[in-house]
Structure formats: structure tokens, C-alpha cells
Amino acid sequence: xxxxxxxxxxxxxxxxxxxxxxxxxxxxxxxxxxxxxxxxxxxxxxxxxxxxxxxxxxxxxxxxxxxxxxxxxxxxxxxxxxxxxxxxxxxxxxxxxxxxxxxxxxxxxxxxxxxxxxxxxxxxxxxxxxxxxxxxxxxxxxxxxxxxxxxxxxxxxxxxxxxxxxxxxxxxxxxxxxxxxxxxxxxxxxxxxxxxxxxxxxxxxxxxxxxxxxxxxxxxxxxxxxxxxxxxxxxxxxxxxxxxxxxxxxxxxxxxxxxxxxxxxxxxxxxxxxxxxxxxxxxxxxxxxxxxxxxxxxxxxxxxxxxxxxxxxxxxxxx
Amino acid sequence: xxxxxxxxxxxxxxxxxxxxxxxxxxxxxxxxxxxxxxxxxxxxxxxxxxxxxxxxxxxxxxxxxxxxxxxxxxxxxxxxxxxxxxxxxxxxxxxxxxxxxxxxxxxxxxxxxxxxxxxxxxxxxxxxxxxxxxxxxxxxxxxxxxxxxxxxxxxxxxxxxxxxxxxxxxxxxxxxxxxxxxxxxxxxxxxxxxxxxxxxxxxxxxxxxxxxxxxxxxxxxxxxxxxxxxxxxxxxxxxxxxxxxxxxxxxxxxxxxxxxxxxxxxxxxxxxxxxxxxxxxxxxxxxxxxxxxxxxxxxxxxxxxxxxxxxxxxxxxxx
Numbered sequence: 180x181x182x183x184x185x186x187x188x189x190x191x192x193x194x195x196x197x198x199x200x201x202x203x204x205x206x207x208x209x210x211x212x213x214x215x216x217x218x219x220x221x222x223x224x225x226x227x228x229x230x231x232x233x234x235x236x237x238x239x240x241x242x243x244x245x246x247x248x249x250x251x252x253x254x255x256x257x258x259x260x261x262x263x264x265x266x267x268x269x270x271x272x273x274x275x276x277x278x279x280x281x282x283x284x285x286x287x288x289x290x291x292x293x294x295x296x297x298x299x300x301x302x303x304x305x306x307x308x309x310x311x312x313x314x315x316x317x318x319x320x321x322x323x324x325x326x327x328x329x330x331x332x333x334x335x336x337x338x339x340x341x342x343x344x345x346x347x348x349x350x351x352x353x354x355x356x357x358x359x360x361x362x363x364x365x366x367x368x369x370x371x372x373x374x375x376x377x378x379x380x381x382x383x384x385x386x387x388x389x390x391x392x393x394x395x396x397x398x399x400x401x402x403x404x405x406x407x408x409x410x411x412x413x414x415x416x417x418x419x420x421x422x423x424x425x426x427x428x429x430x431x432x433x434x435x436x437x438x439x440x441x442x443x444x445x446x447x448x449x450x451x452x453x454x455x456x457x458x459x460x461x462x463x464x465x466x467x468x469x470x471x472x473x474x475x476x477x478x479x480x481x482x483x484x485x486x487x488x489x490x491x492x493x494x495x496x497x498x
Numbered sequence: 499x500x501x502x503x504x505x506x507x508x509x510x511x512x513x514x515x516x517x518x519x520x521x522x523x524x525x526x527x528x529x530x531x532x533x534x535x536x537x538x539x540x541x542x543x544x545x546x547x548x549x550x551x552x553x554x555x556x557x558x559x560x561x562x563x564x565x566x567x568x569x570x571x572x573x574x575x576x577x578x579x580x581x582x583x584x585x586x587x588x589x590x591x592x593x594x595x596x597x598x599x600x601x602x603x604x605x606x607x608x609x610x611x612x613x614x615x616x617x618x619x620x621x622x623x624x625x626x627x628x629x630x631x632x633x634x635x636x637x638x639x640x641x642x643x644x645x646x647x648x649x650x651x652x653x654x655x656x657x658x659x660x661x662x663x664x665x666x667x668x669x670x671x672x673x674x675x676x677x678x679x680x681x682x683x684x685x686x687x688x689x690x691x692x693x694x695x696x697x698x699x700x701x702x703x704x705x706x707x708x709x710x711x712x713x714x715x716x717x718x719x720x721x722x723x724x725x726x727x728x729x730x731x732x733x734x735x736x737x738x739x740x741x742x743x744x745x746x747x748x749x750x751x752x753x754x755x756x757x758x759x760x761x762x763x764x765x766x767x768x769x770x771x772x773x774x775x776x777x778x779x780x781x782x783x784x785x786x787x788x789x790x791x792x793x794x795x796x797x798x799x800x801x802x803x804x805x806x807x808x809x810x811x812x813x814x815x816x817x
Contacts, residue, residue, distance in 0.1 A: 198534060199638060202719070204571035204703055205536035205629075207636050210529060215517060217524035218612065220626060222582035224619030252523035263541035263624045293537065296624075300543030305582045305615075305624035307539060310524075317526050319518060384523055400521070 180269045182297055189278040196259050196291040206293035208259055214311040217255035221246045223304040229364075230345065235273045237364040238304075239280030244366045245387065246308040247288060248440040251373035252385035254318040255310035257290035265300035288370055316377045318444070323382035323401035325473035327445040330454065330465050332372055334417040335390060336429065338363035339436030343428070355422045362417070366440035371461035373442060379453045383444035389435035394443050395477060401445075404476040407434070407469040409487060415466060434479065445471050499588045501616055508597040515578050515610040525612035527578055533630040536574035540565045541624040548683075549664060554592045556683040557623075558599030563685045564706065565627040566607060567759040570692035571704035573637040574629035576609035584619035607689055635696045637763070642701035642720035644792035646764040649773065649784050651691055653736040654709060654758050655751030657682035662747070674741045681736070685759035690780035692761060698772045702763035708754035713762050714796060720764075723795040726753070726788040728806060734785060753798065764790050 180188070186201065194200040199207035210216055223242050225231055233241075243260065250257050262281070266273075285292065290308065341359035344351045351359065369385075376383065382401055386393045398405055415433050416424060424432070446454050451467075458465040472478075479487045499507070505520065513519040518526035529535055542561050544550055552560075562579065569576050581600070585592075604611065609627065660678035663670045670678065688704075695702065701720055705712045717724055734752050735743060743751070765773050770786075777784040791797075798806045 199636070203639050204568040205538040205574060205636070207534050207536055207572070207631070209534045209633070212531060216527045216529065218527060218578075218580065218628075219524040220580040220582050220613060220615055220624075222584055222615045222617055222619075222622070222624060224584050224617055224622075227617055227619055249523040253526070255524060259537075261537065261539045261626055263539050265541055265543050265622060294539060296539050296541045298541055298543055298546055300541075300546055300622065301620040303541070303543075303584060303619065303622045303624075305539075305541060305622075307580055307626040309537075312526070314528070317518070317524070320522050 180271065185269050185274065185297060189274045190262070190292060190295065192282070192292070194291050194293065197293040200293045201295070206261070208293060210311060213314055215314055215317060217250055217253045217310045217312050217317060218307065219246055219249035220305065220307040221249070225302045233364055235276030236280030239277040240284045240365050242304045242306055243281050243284050244368050245440060246306045247284070247290065247368035247370060248366070248385040248387065250308055250310040251368050251370045252318070252383050252442055253312060254316065254373045254377040254383070255312040256374060257288045257308060257310045257370065259291050259293045260285070260306055260308040262292060262295035263305040264295065264297045265303040266297070267299065267302065318373070318376060318380050318383040320382055320384050320397045320400035323397050323403050323445040323471045324447070325403050325471055327381055327447055327471040328451065328467050329405055329407070329469040329471060330444050330446065330467050331386070331390065331415065332369045332442040332463050332465050334362070335386065335415040335439050335441060336432030336436040337417050338366070338438035339432040340416065340418055349428070352422060355418050359418055363438055366438070368440060369442045369463055372457060372463040375457035375461045376444060379450050379457055380444040380446050383442055386439040386441045386443055387437065389437040390443060391434050391477065397443065397445065398475065398477060402475065404472040404474045405469055406472055406478045406480050409479050410482045411466065412468045415468070499590065504588050504593065504616060508593045509581070509611060509614065511601070511611070513610050513612065516612040519612045520614070525580070527612060529630060532633055534633055534636060536569055536572045536629045536631050536636060537626065538565055538568035539624065539626040540568070541622065544621045552683055554595030555599030558596040559603045559684050561623045561625055562600050562603050563687050564759060565625045566609065566687035566689060567685070567704040567706065569627055569629040570687050570689045571637070571702050571761055572631060573635060573692045573696040573702070574631040575693060576607045576627060576629045576689065578610050578612045579604070579625055579627040581611060581614035582624040583614065583616045584622040585616070586618065586621065637692070637695060637699050637702040639701055639703050639716045639719035642716050642722050642764040642790045643766070644722055644790055646700055646766055646790040647770065647786050648724055648726070648788040648790060649763050649765065649786050650705070650709065650734065651688045651761045651782050651784050653681070654705065654734040654760060655748065655755040656736050657685070657757035658751040658755030659735065659737055668747070671741060674737050678737055682757055685757070687759060688761045688782055691776060691782040694776035694780045695763060698769055698776055699763040699765050702761055705758040705760045705762055706756065708756040709762060710753050710796060716762065716764065717794065717796060721794065723791040723793045724788055725791055725797045725799050728798050729801045730785065731787045734787070
């Protein structure tokens with residue numbers, strides 16, 4: 180199967196968004212007036228972002244999910260994406276699974292594949308997504324204010340728990356392992372919540388490298404600090420509901436785990452009802468887990484409000 | 499050096515295009531009203547698209563050039579781009595050279611880096627470029643008509659000649675080798691010509707996989723054929739001016755060479771003056787090398803107008 184057959188068979192579908200889609204030198208697309216474009220790109224490498232054993236459909240899902248998560252973090256609505264794919268060989272079974280998982284998520288969010296590239300090489304998946312946001316309503320990292328509440332969506336740390344189990348560092352009951360693995364392999368980008376928080380959240384980021392690291396981006400961009408209420412955060416690990424996770428492991432997973440693709444965001448205390456309404460409207464669990472502070476430090480507080488000693492670092496691709 | 503230091507040091511620069519550039523979850527950009535977006539993406543893999551010995555500055559140039567060439571082929575004006583980079587390790591000397599070559603070309607065409615991703619992995623460079631084209635003026639592959647003239651820009655085949663020499667298949671005089679290697683490593687995207695041909699050319703594509711293959715895309719999209727005048731095409735190989743290239747090798751290089759990043763385009767015979775004016779205005783050499791035919795075949799004609807037997811195929815990444 181040649182390069183053009185491969186694109187024709189697995190990736191070319193009837194489109195609605197683009198004026199010209201796959202099959203010319205460029206895709207041609209006309210964004211709506213009164214909107215700004217939100218654009219993001221993420222590259223996934225075998226062994227670094229996914230395990231060689233991953234099911235191709237789940238990998239297709241995850242490759243797009245991590246990109247959509249960046250749109251969610253700005254409050255944008257996904258519109259179109261481009262896919263570049265390097266593969267050692269054109270494996271039809273793999274392509275069928277990968278494209279099925281990719282398009283299932285794309286269709287669920289109305290995001291259309293309008294272009295891409297395929298080539299031979301070590302497995303590498305690079306996606307660029309584009310979304311729209313009403314003019315001046317993008318939620319940036321730079322808007323957090325001292326006194327704002329600090330929230331996260333969904334659960335945190337289960338993907339890291341799965342990774343620890345996969346690496347043989349811990350042993351998990353079968354049901355806990357399966358649930359954690361699903362979190363690692365098929366994250367759900369929080370698009371509905373992100374959009375519902377436009378005009379409500381003061382700052383937002385998605386959690387890809389671990390909470391402390393990604394919250395750190397917000398703190399630096401906003402020139403503020405934060406205190407995290409650990410007792411309020413401990414239950415963020417979904418596995419902890421059914422499995423007695425040691426506290427140090429829970430702390431590592433929740434605070435620095437990575438691969439969560441949840442949203443961390445801030446909002447004034449006066450907006451608590453509006454935040455809860457956004458969560459309810461989008462069907463998304465949220466947890467108020469701390470506060471933004473004027474003092475530019477990131478502190479984790481125990482049940483007595485005392486700072487806990489921690490030496491936790493988030494994931495750095497070249498550390 | 500960590501991931502964020504690396505981005506800060508080599509890739510973050512003051513911007514003008516984007517409302518929000520590198521450093522948030524998404525770049526935020528507002529295209530001009532009355533324009534459509536032209537979007538393209540290309541992935542470059544070591545050993546497939548470039549040789550391991552290539553100078554990093556030249557590789558930085560080429561990585562963006564092959565993407566800009568797709569914008570040129572639609573008549574679009576480059577505006578912004580995103581870069582995803584997988585590297586085995588954060589090599590500062592390599593990054594300094596790569597980013598210097600990349601930005602020199604970006605600056606020459608007013609194309610701004612607004613986002614990207616860096617990760618550890620086998621060397622892989624994935625760029626997405628976005629440009630603007632006045633509404634309904636993009637030049638597509640589908641507009642060629644029987645009777646149209648067939649043109650190419652610049653020179654063809656020298657990149658392939660360099661590859662043959664690099665592989666030890668042929669031996670070239672030093673000056674010929676250096677010139678051919680420069681063509682292979684630092685192609686010049688034909689943006690000024692592409693834009694000047696808006697409203698003049700009926701169909702256009704860039705030549706990345708070889709003339710026959712890329713012209714073939716135009717012929718299929720336009721449902722026409724073409725005849726190529728080989729005597730008029732032979733001089734497209736720049737090296738042939740100073741080096742007696744065997745005719746079969748010249749034919750392989752010019753017709754199927756690949757890595758040329760020239761434009762192949764069609765225009766009615768009535769537009770010959772306008773085509774020449776576009777070439778002159780953009781300072782780009784063009785060659786009228788054949789004609790579009792109603793009969794859906796691609797024929798190469800000798801000096802007597804007889805079809806030449808050829809079994810030439812263009813590059814396919816999975817063939």
C-alpha cells in the first residue's frame with residue numbers, strides 16, 4: 180500500500196468545515212468572523228508518551244485528546260486538525276484501529292481532519308488542532324489574582340498510578356489497574372467545562388506534565404503563588420475510593436503525576452456559584468483544592484494548615 | 499537544560515502576528531477579514547528527508563522551506579507557524595544552528611513562530627504553516643484545462659543529482675557537487691511567484707516528490723492529461739550547464755527527482771504575457787515545458803514530437 184492509498188483509505192472522509200480539505204497542497208479554511216483562532220500542537224513518541232503495547236484505537240484517541248485538551252484550557256471550541264504520522268511501515272491493522280479511535284473522538288467534538296502528512300520513520304504522531312473562541316474571551320494562564328479559588332476538574336493521578344504498575348513499582352488489584360489504565364490511555368479532554376468557564380475563570384491550564392508543574396505555569400504567568408489544601412486534594416485520585424493508596428504515593432500521583440489532561444483553573448470567591456453552574460452544565464466533577472496567594476510560593480498544606488515538606492517535581496521531557 | 503529553558507533560549511522571540519504566542523496552552527491569532535486560511539503540515543525524518551551529516555542551520559531552513567512551498571503552491575502569503583521537535587537529547591550546538599537557519603528563512607518571509615512542542619525521541623521535525631489568501635483566490639490543483647500551457651519554476655533535478663552523488667552512484671566535479679548539494683539542502687520556496695500567479699495560473703502544485711508525480715496530482719484533480727516537451731525540459735537541470743549529464747540520468751533527475759520545491763503550474767495560452775510578467779515581477783525563472791491535453795495520459799515527447807518510452811516513477815514514502 181502506497182502513501183496516497185493509505186491516506187485515501189484511512190484518513191480521507193467527506194468534510195464540512197474546510198473549503199478545501201485533504202488532497203491539495205494546503206487545506207483552505209475560513210474561520211468565522213468575530214472569533215479568534217486558538218491553535219496548539221502536540222507530538223507523541225513511543226516509549227515517551229505511550230507504551231508500545233497500547234491498543235491502536237486508544238492511541239488514536241489519546242493523540243487527539245491531548246491536543247483537544249489544550250483547546251479546552253483556553254475555552255476554545257475545536258474546529259479542524261492536521262495529522263502528521265511517521266511509521267516504520269504501513270501496517271493496515273494498526274492504521275484501521277488508530278484511525279477508528281482518532282475519528283471517534285474527533286466526531287464527538289465536531290473536529291475535522293483537513294490535512295496532514297505521512298512518512299516512513301520511527302513511530303511519531305504530531306497533531307495540530309485549531310479552534311475558535313469569541314474575540315477577547317480566551318482564558319489565559321496570566322489572569323489569576325491573589326485570593327482567587329483554585330480548582331481542578333475530574334480526577335488526578337490515576338494515569339501515573341497505572342504507569343507505576345506497568346513499570347512493576349507497585350501491584351494493583353485487577354479492577355483498579357484496569358480503571359487506572361483506561362485513564363492513562365483514553366483521557367477525556369474537558370472541552371465542555373472549558374467553554375462553560377469563559378467569563379468565569381480568571382486563569383486556566385491543562386494538566387499534562389503534573390499539577391505542580393502546570394499550576395506553576397499559571398503562577399509564573401500571573402505573578403502570584405498558591406496554597407494547596409492536601410486533605411481536600413487526596414480524594415482526587417479515583418483509585419483511592421476502592422484501594423488504600425499509601426499517602427506518599429498518592430501525593431506523587433496527584434501532585435506530579437502527569438498525563439491527567441484535566442483542567443486547573445482559578446476564579447474569584449464571588450464566582451463560586453457560577454463555577455459550580457459551569458461544572459453542572461458540562462457534567463464535569465470539580466474540586467476546590469486551594470487558593471491563590473500574593474506571596475509567590477507554591478505550598479502544600481496539611482490538615483492543620485501547616486506547610487508539608489515536599490520535593491516533588493513535574494515531568495520535564497529533557498530533565 | 500530542561501524543556502522550558504530550551505524553548506525560552508532558542509525559540510521564544512518577540513512576536514507581532516499573534517495575540518498570544520509561545521507560553522500558553524494555545525496560541526491565539528486573529529486572521530484578517532476577507533481572507534481564507536491556507537494551512538499545511540510536513541514532517542521531516544532523518545535518513546528519509548535529510549542526511550545525518552546535514553548542517554543544522556541548513557536543516558532549519560529546509561524544514562520550514564518545504565512547508566512554505568505548500569503555501570506558495572496555493573498562492574498564499576505566509577503568516578504563522580508551529581514547530582514540533584523530537585530530539586534524542588537537547589544538543590545546544592545543534593539547536594543554535596537549527597534555530598538560526600529556521601528563523602532566517604521565517605524572517606525573510608514574515609512568518610512568525612507562534613507555538614510548538616519539544617520532546618525526547620528519534621529526530622523528527624514537524625511544522626505546520628498557516629498563510630492567508632484573498633477569498634476565493636487560492637490556486638488549486640483542480641483547475642487545469644485542455645490546451646493550457648504547462649510551466650515549471652526554477653530548476654529541476656539537481657537535488658536528486660546530489661543524492662545520487664552522496665550515495666556514490668555517480669561522481670561529480672567539486673563545483674557541480676557543491677551547487678547541487680546546496681539545492682538539496684536549502685531549497686527556495688517560490689512564494690513571490692505563487693502570489694504573483696493568483697488570477698493567472700489555472701492550477702498549481704509544488705514539486706516535492708518529483709515532477710511526474712506532482713504533475714500527476716494536478717492531472718487527476720483536473721481530469722486532464724499532459725504532454726511534456728523533453729528537449730525544452732532538459733536544461734531544467736542546472737548542473738547540465740557546466741557538466742555533461744548522461745541523458746537517462748538527466749531524465750530521471752528532472753522528471754522524477756524529488757526534493758525540488760519548485761512550482762508546476764498551468765495557464766491558458768492567452769495568459770502568456772501575464773505569466774511572464776509574474777515571473778519577472780517575482781524575479782523567478784520559469785520554463786514553458788509542455789501542454790495540458792484532453793486525453794488523460796502523461797506523455798514525454800522527443801524532438802520529433804514522438805512519445806518516449808519511460809518507466810519513471812516519482813517518490814512514494816511507502817513504496
